[in-house]
Amino acid sequence: MSHTEPDLRTVHVVRYVTPLREGGSLPAIVEADDGFFYVLKFRGAGQGVKALIAELVAGEIARVLGLKIPEIVFAHLDVSFGRAEPDEEIQDLLQFSTGLNLGLHYLSGAITFDSLVTTVEPLLASQIVWLDCLITNVDRTARNTNMLMWHKELWLIDHGAAFYFHHSWQNWQEQAKRPFVQVKDHVLLPQATQLEEVDAAFKALLTPAQIQAIVALIPEDWLTGDSPFASAQEHRQAYALFLETRLNHTEIFIKEAQHARKALI
Structure with a gap:
């Protein structure tokens, strides 16, 4: 990794x-x-x-x-x-x-992932479900998986629907601690049996320094204009704080995912 x-x-x-x-x-x-x-x-x-x-x-x-x-x-x-x-x-x-x-x-020759054709191993399924719970990605459903098979490997695409709170920024500090209820529709949820193991590994990888480095990539002019923040830097740091807060409360979205999975099986 x-x-x-x-x-x-x-x-x-x-x-x-x-x-x-x-x-x-x-x-x-x-x-x-x-x-x-x-x-x-x-x-x-x-x-x-x-x-x-x-x-x-x-x-x-x-x-x-x-x-x-x-x-x-x-x-x-x-x-x-x-x-x-x-x-x-x-x-x-x-x-x-x-x-x-x-x-x-562009992944030339890639084909859309089909859960009826391709079985995803529990570890990888748990990793992807964990990621989507963290970033509040509502777009990984059976109807629209946003995954591709390319050279016999699973690739993730299209995350524009993630972080849906940022379209209004209302109560975003509280939203960082909320469960991700839309996980019930996640196409890989049935196979996601290793969420707790993935949680420990991923929190060790996704450090505050890594988060800061990622949000630092956001161009300045993407953070100005229609913004509720006083500066681009304040806007950028709100993304970092949302992610850091969510990482400190992963048990909330893990329990929600586990509960939703039990309801499916």
């Missing part, structure tokens, strides 16, 4: 390849100046930069914990990019997304 400091590259988008028409955010496959393809999450779409922050923080937490996540990069869109795009909806999206966006390395 990784103990290295997170370090994200910045690439420049050179070609819009094709939209991925899933949900309302219209992510797209793009080519960057490093020659690689990325699934681009746009700052001008849907939930805006909040979804990008969730994607960034959740993804890098997963990486620290040793779970498989496509490489995350900052993807810069030039102001002139997309002017020749014939689709007006996409053209508007590109224009509203000038500046830093978020890209995930």
Whole structure:
């Protein structure tokens, strides 16, 4: 499992390849100046930069914990990019997304995880359920697993729905201590029999220093504008405090997950 400091590259988008028409955010496959393809999450779409922050923080937490996540990069869109795009909806999206966006390395040939086809071992299932309880990720259900099989390994994608409290920041200190009741719908909950063992291992990995390093990655201009905080630094530290508080009270979401699992079996 990784103990290295997170370090994200910045690439420049050179070609819009094709939209991925899933949900309302219209992510797209793009080519960057490093020659690689990325699934681009746009700052001008849907939930805006909040979804990008969730994607960034959740993804890098997963990486620290040793779970498989496509490489995350900052993807810069030039102001002139997309002017020749014939689709007006996409053209508007590109224009509203000038500046830093978020890209995930495109896993070419990957297939959507299907729980009826692939059995996930209890340890890995418990690790993923634990992660999603920590980050309050509501989007790992049987209907929308947000997992891919690539080279016979399970990869986690699409964490933009995590940290749902940050869309209003109301009572966020209290929300950090709340159980994650949506775990009852988690696609891997039936196999998650080792939550307590995972809890001890993961809390040893996800130290306050690691959390601080991850939230430090959030770009300044993603934390300004429509913000309830006096400064970007105060906003950034609220994410760190939420995570540190939640890590100090993991028994709350573990008990909720165990109770929900017993109700299923």
